[in-house]
Amino acid sequence: MPRFSFNKNSFLGGELSGRVDGRVDLPQYNLGLKQCRNFVVLPNGGVTRRPGTIYVDDVRGSSTDPVLDAMILPFVVSEDQAYIVIFWNNSTSGLTELRVINAETGAAQTVTSYLTLDYSGDELRALQFAQAGDLMVIVVDGREPVTLWRTDAGFFVDDYLLGVYPLAGSPHLRCPYIQNASSMTMTPSATTGAITITSSTAYFNPGFVGAHVRIYSGANQGYAVITGYVSPTQVSAFVSITFGSTAASTDWAISEFSSSRGFPRSVCFYNQRLVFGGTTTRPDTFWASKTGNYFVFEPIAGGVADAQSFTLASSRSNRIQWMDGGNKHTLGTIGGTWVGEFREDGTNLYLQYNQETMHGSAYIQPAKIANTLEFVQMSRRRIRELVYNNDEGGYVANDLNLLKDDLAEESRIDGLTNVDAPNHIMWTFSRNGYLYGVTRDRGQQVAAWHSHQIGGRYYTGVDYANALVMSMCSVPSDGGRHDTTWLVVQRTINGSQKWYLEKMDQFRYLDRLSFTGSDPADWFYFVDSAKGVFSEVPANVFSGFSHLANEEVEVMADGKYVGSVTVDGSGQITLPNSLTANRVIAGFKYKSRIKTMRQEGGSAIGSSVGAIRRPDRLAINMYKSRFFKAGFENPESRTRVINTGSDDVTQTDYHDQFCKEIAYVDPGEISNDAYWTNSWIQTLALPAGYDDKAIAIVLVDKPYPCTILSLTTRILESDI
Known part of the structure; x- marks a missing residue:
């Protein structure tokens, strides 16, 4: 042979x-x-x-209420200042709770909220966001935009449209508006306080609650927020900027964003502007704020720095699914991908947008790897890479999982996140228990997929399955030397459903498998939902593992594998064979193959x-x-x-x-x-x-x- x-x-x-x-x-x-x-x-x-995942906290923090769903977002200020924003739906109250922790220390940050959040599970999983400096704007289809501010006093959560922080009393509409072009009049009952506004013809419906109304009286312009629906010709309102008179006026405008007309479903920062995209009534339109002022959407003088709007026009439906701002403004729609820019010639501003591909997008925020943009196709089974092609003279959207087309065979792709250092890896997860990564280096023609199962298990109600990755993001760590991937993992622990916030340990190439020092952050981890505990004197019993109560775990003691043990109900582990150690790590086993x-x-x-x-x-x-x-x-x-x-x-x-x-x-x-x-x-x-x-x-x-x-x-x- x-x-x-x-x-x-x-x-x-x-x-x-x-x-x-x-x-x-x-x-x-x-x-x-x-x-x-x-x-x-x-x-x-x-x-x-x-690397293994390190247990950080229960997503609920100190709360004991059951979790219905959870989502995490990255809030990155600099290479050494990053935070994890945690949303979770409280089963008891029916509300959405929000927490912020420091990504480096895990310390909870002070959060002051000026509004009540009540996202559904589907809405929570679909959140899209954009961040510029200390401001993050969060949107989802059908709900009011939310702002998250970082200050020296902590974080502030506010309604973008009705917010009191930090621009209370701003004399501008904080969103685009529709100017009346008919003979219909609006009449305020008073110039200040709680009032009613009456229209000359039937116009209002209950969906106008929350909308802004501007009424001119000569040179004076007053603003009010609609607080209640009375009839098709009358609403109650509260005046935020004093009206000039109580006379009927045809010179009025109403906000583009409201329950009646819809709220923006996508957001980005581009050209020093805040850009909102797609509402129920205008799904193919985006609105850009004044340059350098994210809260002004009025085209006051029609100058190059003033607010702008643009409607995508083609033979196919172009409902906007996501937007991304960089050197170009990129929009993913259900009909294809559009790329454009704002061009100035000194006195005039031109908005030029072209449809570059016919691949429709899913309603999932894209991820960036180097100079490419990765987005999920509408079927949520394909990931495409948008990149400029010199031979084509335009952008192309290559199929990134062409040779891994079984990626989402049992489920659909639920999210993307990108890691820049030490290696370019884009992570994608499906809520069937699988986590996938693709190592990507376009210059070297590398697109290598790898699949992952997080240790632990989840009870489906019928049988046990893999632990589920429900959300993930990445932030820079250690002064930007590497990125850390954060995950929300759902498991069944001691018969109860748990939602844990965990972070993946960094890649380490070790000469010696020893734990040194008293800080577990300096140790290495090859188990999941892991925790490290230090004892000044050699010990046989270690506490601190209550998040793994009554579960079988793998144990490392002073750098050596000592076998499997079961955590007792109080969160203690006992090393086998009367062994003693100073440094112990325990967590769920996972196989690499x-x-x-x-x-x-x-x-x-x-x-x-x-x-x-x-x-x-x-x-x-x-x-x-x-x-x-x-x-x-x-x-x-x-x-x-x-x-x-x-x-x-x-x-x-x-x-x-x-x-x-x-x-x-x-x-x-x-x-x-x-x-x-x-x-x-x-x-x-x-x-x-x-x-x-x-x-x-x-x-x-x-x-x-x-x-x-x-x-x-x-x-x-x-x-x-």
Whole structure:
């Protein structure tokens, strides 16, 4: 039988869809993997184990009320000042609670709210936002825009349209307005305080409550907010800027944003302007504020710096789904993607917008990777990358998961977030328990997908499933040296549903697996929902794990894995075998696994497709790793039904049984307080059965680091 060696010198193809199995003509095939689970593809070709997640807090903080849903947003001021904004729906009150924590310290910030939030679960998950300095504007379809301000005294939450902070008494409409062009008059009953406003013809409906009304009386312009509906010709209102008289006037205007006409569903900052996009009555229009003043939407003099509006016009529906401001103003609509800009010639301002693609967008905020914009297609199964193409002379929207088209097969894409450092990774999650990442470097033609399962489990009401990632975002950490990914994870803990705020540990390439110092933030984590506890004196019992009460967890003690234990009801763990330690980490186990694609090559009689083969040797190039298992898929498991008598064993678990365990031990190691990692090539002679695939497996199921640079498989192949 002839022997062949298949070298996988890089994994830059990432995890590929099963629908490209055997497509050896694709350049990515020989670089790709059948599975890349809880490993992250590195831009230089290797794969490294995903860091664990660190438990920060319950999303509720100190509240004990049940959670219906949750959402987190990043509030970034500078490379060393970042915050996490937490929204959660309170099942008891029916209201939406808002918290802000410091991303570096985890400390809760003072939040003062001037309004009551009551988003539904669907609304909470669809929130879109834009931030400029200390101001964040938050919108969602059908609800009033909300502002979140950062000040020395803390954070302030306010209604953008009716807000009292910080521009109380501003003599301008804080949104676009519609100027009356008919003979209809408006008559205020008084010039100040609580009044009624009467129209000369039927005009009002209950949806006008909350709208702004401006009435001119000579040179004077007064403003009022409609507070109640009386009849089609009358509403109650409260005057915010004194009216000039109580005379009937045809010179009046009413705000573009109201319950009757709708509220903006998208927002961005562009050209030093705040831009709102899409309402119920004008879904294809956007409005831009005055340059440098995010609260003025009146085109007072028609100058180049004044407020503007624009309606997208084409043969297809163009309901605005999202907007992004950068060098260009980009809009995603259900009919395609538009790109435009505001152009000045010194005295005039021109708004020029063109439809660049016909790919409709989902109502999900996009993410940026370097100079590209990633957005979710309307089906919520595809992610497209918008980029300028010199050959096309315009923008194109490439399919980013063309070779990973099973990305959202069981669910739909629910969100995107981008990490810039140390590697460009865009994370996307589906609320079926899977988290996906794509390592992206367009200049090097890298788009490598990897899939992840967060440790722990969630009870669906019928059975247990994977823990669910419900929301995520990223912010800079450690003075901008790296980005930290934050997650909201839903699990079943001790029979109850919990919503935890967690952050992914940073990528670490360690020489020595020891915990030093008394600060758990300096330790390494390869378990999920993890917590580290320090004791001044060696101890056998450690407390502080109440968030994992009555759950089985993996334990690291002073840098060494000591096995699984169950946290007791009070949140304590006891180290097995009467061990003592100063530094302990405990959290949920997760497995990291790669599987190669089906190996295809030549044979003595031509193509090897379908040929019977037997892999017998595996060489793995490791970098600063401690432990792994390796083997080949056993062909018997494809037809064998496995039952242990108590719990069924999955097919993947069955394959794992045939993997050989490798743990590096430094022969010169004399210290008992630490393990060491090593970089080496491990060659394994592994028995495997005959089949036509020869799929290699590398597995890590203990809380140690593992980085794989390359992999070589030797195969004996039949020429019959």
